Amino acid sequence: MCPDGSSSPQATSGPIDHLVIVGNGMAGQRLVESLVRRNGAPRRITLIGEEPCPAYNRILLSPLLAGEMEREDLTLRDADWYVEHGVELVLGERVETIDRVARRLTTTSGREIDYDRLVLATGSRPAMPPIPGLELDGVHAFRDLDDAAALTRRAENGGRAVVIGGGLLGLEAAEGLRKRGMTVSIIQRDDRLMNRQLDVTAADLLERELAGRGLEIVTGAQLDHLEDNGRGHVTAALLADGRRLPAECVVVAIGIAPNVALARTAGLDVNRAVVVDALLTSSDPAIHALGECCEFAGQTYGLVEPIWRQVEVLAARLAGENAGDDAQARYVEKPCATKLKVSGVSLYAFGAIEAEDGHEVLTYHDPEHGDYRRLLLRNGRLEGAVLYGDTAAGPWYFEQSLAGRDLSACRQALLFGQADAKALLDDTTSKTPHHQDSSPQEEAA
Structure with a gap:
């Protein structure tokens, strides 16, 4: 891995002949779906899953447990889909060893699979506290x-x-x-x-x-x-x-703990998870890691939003769509929003949780209707929000925060949501002469 973490040497030149993905979870499945739509995708793709069924949506396990969904509603693709797209699907087998010199995997059944490029999407396991009694039935x-x-x-x-x-x-x-x-x-x-x-x-x-x-x-x-x-x-x-x-x-x-035993046994650089660079490449240039089992710039992952961005970066890399020298082709950290998947509870939150020095705090609370909004701003820019009850404005707040937009012009209407706040912003923009329109960042520059 390069010292700046921005690129890695190419393991091979030209199209990849055989890509093997270890892990048929949501990350591995999304990578396959992204690859089969691209020109320049690997000629062969093998997907190995330890569970006996094709990939399913783990996010929906909660409504499944609650009896709000049926088991078949969780399946992402049936077995026929893999056949139709020329993807070899190996289920019910765990990869035990990686021979990095020979570029060969061995599974629990004794199956040996050669690879030209390998992706580890082994996910995570539940974190277990050191509490006596965890081994008990029940x-x-x-x-x-x-x-x-x-x-x-x-x-x-x-x-x-x-x-x-x-x-x-x-x-x-x-x-x-x-x-x-x-x-x-x-x-x-x-x-x-x-x-x-x-x-x-x-x-x-x-x-x-x-x-x-x-x-x-x-x-x-x-x-x-x-x-x-x-x-x-x-x-x-x-x-x-x-x-x-x-x-x-x-x-x-x-919480969760990344599944890194296979990577560690193979001699890859592992911290809390498999260490990767901005192109999702491990310390071995022929091996990538993705999702909950990878670690980038000290960060590990448990939400789908950053993992989906990782998928797009890695899919483009594996399809030969970039050489890694384009900053747009690299993975970068971005804030994520949180929503709770409990029926009847609306909750949306992102960014800073506690107010710090320099934060302006805007709060709206209607106990009778169970509505609550609290926004944290610094120099007119939104750095954190917590919404409970009426969360309709959450995505718009998040969009403004990501854009770093100065919301001073609509401060008095900001708590009332997108429509009122946006109207003030649009009105301010329309009245500002073009040659005077500059953001604080531009003025500082």
């Missing part, structure tokens, strides 16, 4: 179809469940189990739900909504251990302060 993660199916079976007879983690995934799992008929408690170590995305007011509104549905929210809680019923099955979660939460089912949803 303790689950919530990461794949098998997890969703197991939780659905557990919920058939009702009973009590404890979800460890009050972030996005934990709340979605808890609501899904509640809708399946279980009594659910959520343990959150921080003092509020979704502490990485929400301020105190929005988190309080969310907690009230979920508590009103019957979920028990326990914040500021430290899990000590899970209790065994004497027959190897979980029966309760014990907190550090002595509280005991009965549970026949426990879901661990505290």
Whole structure:
């Protein structure tokens, strides 16, 4: 990898003969779909997935658990699609070793596959805290179809469940189990739900909504251990302060850990994840990494938006559409917005969560209707937003923030959303002589 992280030497010249992608998750599947539409794509593509079924939409696992969707609704492409596009699909096998000198993979079945270029899209696994009792029957993660199916079976007879983690995934799992008929408690170590995305007011509104549905929210809680019923099955979660939460089912949803064992065994540079440059190339120029298993400039990934941008960069690279010297062809970090996938809860947030020195704080709160908006501006530019209830203006706020637009002209209407704010901005622009129209950045230059 080049010292500046901007480019890597070419592993081969000319079109790629055989591309192998390890990982048939959402990232690997999107890469394949992007490649088959391009001229100059690799002549052969082999896609290897450890799960026995073709790629599916993991984002929809929450509504699947809640009974709002059917299993077939999650499938991205059926087996016929791969045949039609000349993609060899290998399912139910895990890649065990990579011989980088011979450029050859070996799977759990003993299958050997040669490659000219390799993409690791091995995703992630649930992060597990060092808590005694995690090995007990009745303790689950919530990461794949098998997890969703197991939780659905557990919920058939009702009973009590404890979800460890009050972030996005934990709340979605808890609501899904509640809708399946279980009594659910959520343990959150921080003092509020979704502490990485929400301020105190929005988190309080969310907690009230979920508590009103019957979920028990326990914040500021430290899990000590899970209790065994004497027959190897979980029966309760014990907190550090002595509280005991009965549970026949426990879901661990505290985050994810990149799957890097294969890359590490192969001798690639690995930190928290597989280290890549701005062209998604690892320390071996013939091997790329993509999605949740990769790390760029110290960042790892768990949201689809940056991963989709990675896909476009890598697809263009693999199809020979750029030589890597074009800045537009490189991956760059951009802010992402957060939305919660719980039916009946509208939430949208991005950027800074807590106000800092120099921030102007604009707030609107209508407790009666459950609407809340808080905007953080610096020198007229939007740096963070939290919206709860009416989130229609969220994407427009996010667009203005990404553009770095000076919103001073519409400050008084900014909290009322796009229509009122945009009208003031357009009016200001129309009254400003063209030769005087310059942004603060342009004036500084």
